Amino acid sequence: MGERLPSLPALRVFEAAGRLLSFTRAAAELNVTQAAVSHQIRALEQQLGQPLFRRSTRRLELTAAGRLLLPAAASAFSTLERAVAELGRARAMLGITTSPFFGARWLAPRLARFAGRHPDIDVSVRHTQAVLDLAAEGLDLAIRSGRGYWPGVEAELLVPMDLVPAAAPAVAARLGPDARTAIAGATLLHNETREEWADWLRVAGLDPHLSEQGPVFDDEHVLVEAAQSGQGVALVAPGVVAKEFEAGALVEVADLAIESCGYYLVYRPGGLDVPKLAAFRDFLMAEAGRGAPPPRRAWGKNVLPPGAKML
Known part of the structure; x- marks a missing residue:
């Protein structure tokens, strides 16, 4: 000794x-x-x-x-x-996780404004498609796409994902004034599955089996790029690809939207008692123009509200 x-x-x-x-x-x-x-x-x-x-x-x-x-x-x-x-x-580092697509298209352009208002809070973003366990991964908050029901967490709707058909201006011009019907003969671009287009065609009064054609992309970045480059018509959420609409790279080709899932803020019960998380939540809600709705209560393990599906 x-x-x-x-x-x-x-x-x-x-x-x-x-x-x-x-x-x-x-x-x-x-x-x-x-x-x-x-x-x-x-x-x-x-x-x-x-x-x-x-x-x-x-x-x-x-x-x-x-x-x-x-x-x-x-x-x-x-x-x-x-x-x-x-x-x-x-202690002032805020750990969050979100998908690469949402992180790049919606979240990243806003982080500089958050840093300007809260220079004492650093944000660490982990991009993944996987649904991570917040406690096990040491994360404060997630932004997940879905219906808003995950066991043991609070979820608040941030950005709705009502989907509209969109394409490059040249493709939209070829579809003509009756684009809703003309879409039946267009190349449909799919995101991972063909289910969303089947739903849209059904609501539009068209044959849902038409969704069985067209390329499928497992990356939303590539889907949007394919639509912008004139390869076909994609179903997109205007709130997430607002930049492309504002720039005229994409245009809505039919005035019919279908309800899909949304992007939700997800955190552990009591998470808003942590000042850094509450500050980030309030900032994102203001950016999304959603005010401050009450958080959705956490549903118990293996217990879902009527009509909800496990994601």
Whole structure:
């Protein structure tokens, strides 16, 4: 066993007094009395068995032992201060997860505004299609697509995903004024499955079996790019591809939307008690123009509301 280390308060007092070469200034810096500084230095010298300062009426000097100890004490406290600062930054780090498509199209363009309003909160975004367990992954919040029912979490609708048929302007022009009917002869672009187009065709009064043709994309980025490049007609959520609509790269080709799932803010019960999460939630809701609706209550494990499906 090595020598027992002196107390941290005594070393802190010594570091300040040695750096400033003044008990008076050390007391002022540490917000204690000069008598308290003298007491701590005497106790430290007694424990070490040797003097650390040479005192005179006009000046204070370090002894050889003091000169040896001071840089070590200063380095130790500097290391501690950096570690504590890192812990503080970690507490202010907000860990979230979302899909690559939503992260790139909707979330990323808004993060700079959040940083400007909350410079004390850093955001770490993990992009994945998987539904992650927030507690197990150490995450604060998720943005998930679905119907809003996941066991054991709170979910609030952020961006609805009503789907409309959209295409490049040239493709829309070829469809003509009766685009709803003309879509039956267009190339349909699918996102992972053909079910959404089957639903749209059914609502439009067209043959849902027409959805059995056309390429299928497992990446929404590629689906949107294919539509923009004139390869066919895709079902898209206007709130997520607003940039493409505003730029004229995509246009809505028929005035019929179908209800789909939505993008939801998901967090553990009581999550809004954490200031950084509450600040981020309020910011995103304001960005989405959804105000502050009450959170959807958490449904118990394996218990879903009537008519809901497990996602």
